[in-house]
Amino acid sequence: MKYNFDVLTDRRNSDSLKWDVAENELPMWVADMDFRTAPGIIEAVQKRAATGIYGYSxxxxxxxxxxxxxxxxxxxxxxxxxxxxxxxxxxxxxxxxxxxxxxxxxxxxxxxxxxxxxxxxxxxx
Known part of the structure; x- marks a missing residue:
């Protein structure tokens, strides 16, 4: 699967633990992803969520x-x-x-x- 990890995503004002910080603060303390989730993963999560069943598996x-x-x-x-x-x-x-x-x-x-x-x-x- 090819994926472009160079696309920037602005996560400020999105309830991001890492990026909802002061204007000039550079948060380097948390290992959070700074790129969009790969389409295949999004599709798999949506497919599972569509079943409407969230029990233990x-x-x-x-x-x-x-x-x-x-x-x-x-x-x-x-x-x-x-x-x-x-x-x-x-x-x-x-x-x-x-x-x-x-x-x-x-x-x-x-x-x-x-x-x-x-x-x-x-x-x-």
Whole structure:
């Protein structure tokens, strides 16, 4: 899929946590996207929303298949489905990984500068 990431989108006055700030303020503290969502993603969200059902869903096999296929086609690495774990975001993923690969009292390195909540996701793991 080709997409033009060079198109500028003015997000001021749009309830943007990042851009609804003072006139001369340059918000560099939050990793928010500064480009429009790709059309394919917009269409997929609209299609799902059109069902009118917003309950909890399972993670379908096609999600695992997409991850496995992407890594294999781009990097020649083959994952097994059992090796993968669905996470709702980066912070829960960090916490999950720390729980899985460390023991109480182990040291965990966090390279700064970094989003402050990364420290908390480790402390709370």
């Amino acid at each position: 399972i993670v379908p096999d096609r999600w695992y298949d997409a991850i496995i296929s992407w890594w294999e086609s781009r990097h020649g690495i083959r994952f097994e489905k059992e090796w993968l774990s669905f996470c709702t975001g980066v912070v829960p993923a960090i916490s999950s990984i720390v729980k899985r690969v460390t023991n109480l009292g182990d040291r965990v390195l966090v390279q700064t500068p970094v989003y402050d909540i990364f420290f908390h996701s480790i402390e709370n793991a």
